[in-house]
Amino acid sequence: MFKKFDNYRYLIPKSYKQGMRIDGLVYADDELIKQIEKDQTKDQVANVATLPGLVGRSLAMPDAHQGYGFCIGGVAAADADEGIVSAGGVGFDINCGVRLLSSPFEIKDVKPKLEQMLNQLFRDIPCGTGRKGLLDVTKTELDNVLRDGAQWAVKNDYGREEDIFHIEDYGKISNADPALVSSHAKDRGHHQLGTLGSGNHFLEIQVVTDVYDDEVAVRFNLYKDQIVILIHSGSRGLGHQVCTDYLDIMQGGMRKYNISVVDRQLACVPIKSSEGQNYLKAMAASANFAFANRQMITHWTREVFQRMLGSGDLKIVYDVCHNIAKYEDHEVDGFRKRVLVHRKGATRAFPKDHPALPEELRGVGQPVLIPGSMGTCSYVLVGTDRAMKETFGSSCHGAGRAKSRTQAKKETSADQLLKEMKSKGIFVRGETRSGLTEEKPDAYKDVSRVVEVVHGAGIARKVARLVPLAVMKG
């Protein structure tokens, strides 16, 4: 039972489910809300609202779909003193995120070499399951990666000083403690640094087809017909294992702190408890691993551009986290409050003048990067004041899945998909054929509709539209 607020907002009142301590709010239009109602998203938003110490509302972005415990596309903020932290509220792929690179090239410069470039990227950047990264870091060096994130990578010649200013948290979450990351997690991580992964992770060469806000686009270094690169990857096995480890620890923690939850995947402990603090330090280390990972993939992409087009001058537009918990200051019931914002499949969307932004973005706002599916388009938006007021400075993170993997595979063969993509002028390479069909365009919701809701609701503003030309899938 949704209560329609306006064209973009649907309320789930506390009365919907026993135990809800706060209301739920779903951002959607008439069509998206029908899709959202098909799975368990609504109940998952309501389940999150039963957790102790949350403030504001339990939120779902327009790309929301059923996840584990939290829905994907969920945002929930906990009082930093009284609230809880949930490992499941961040998810397994800690700091799964996207990074956009702008190039000095236009479509005409790249088109003749596109297929060759895709093949070279595929050779130079490991992807899929099982393939090792190009370097196998020692345990000591891995600790440095976990502590310093993208800043470690830049220091080790995988990038430039200026890159750091275009990454959320400057590519390093500072309270990371490698000692709180298990040896299991480190075993999974040390040979996976600089690997793309599989599933929905990708690297795409794209072209800017539309600019909606000239002034902001210029500040983001984006213009029509420009070639850009979008990278989607996360903390790989290391982050997955950290979440697994702390979910297990939090199961015991709930007994210790007398917390009960309606779904064990929502396992949580008080933020101020030792278990909660340890999780946040291990989560930060995993997030730093993901920042370093995307930094190294950026470096190898630059090398391919340098070799094949004569310039590897790719600038980072921005790099955002999709799965993370962050201490932030927000206004709650008229008071400024320190909260821990859980974003699970959601993007931070800070407005201009926010102190967390680097100087050159402070006058314009944070770039919000929204990847679509391989055959459709992606968007660049900018954060707004309204997001600060309504969504703890958050926005959507993608199109959101509409079909299950098995259904997608049943409907289309890999050959059909590749043919369809080719007819659209898109080159596609994937590590496996089944992996490709599971990610086919119509397995996802209409990203343009999702973005229109975000734009219409005012929780981020459209800046540019990007269309894929070459797609590398793990």
Add this chain to the structure above:
Amino acid sequence: MQANYKILEHPSDLGIEARGASLAAAFQNAAQGLMSIILDLSTVESSEMRELAVNSSDLDQLLVNWLSEILYLYDGQRFICRDFIIQKLTPTGLKAKVRGEIFSENKHRTKLDVKAVTYHQLFVQENKNGGIVRVYLDI
């Protein structure tokens, strides 16, 4: 050999339902289901044996921890488990022998990366007909 598990649909991921003549057999079959999602197991030989001990505080947690350990062996130690023998299973832990081999890019055909094992709609039951488990995976 007919599979003793089936793949369950989820809007974004996959699940496994496994049955067996006992709960231990259902746990073994679930592990086989997990590894068959990641790789084509027909390309894997059982040339090496390892012993595992997994702890838990109840059967639900045991299933999650058991499958997480199998996943860790693959992703952390690059050891592909193919055959599973659970020797002892109680709500607080299990002991098992697993057989398989070290991953080789040239030899083994990979399918899909599995990130983790979840508690979502987890189901573990043993009755007079045997055991049945359901578990969802993050892809």
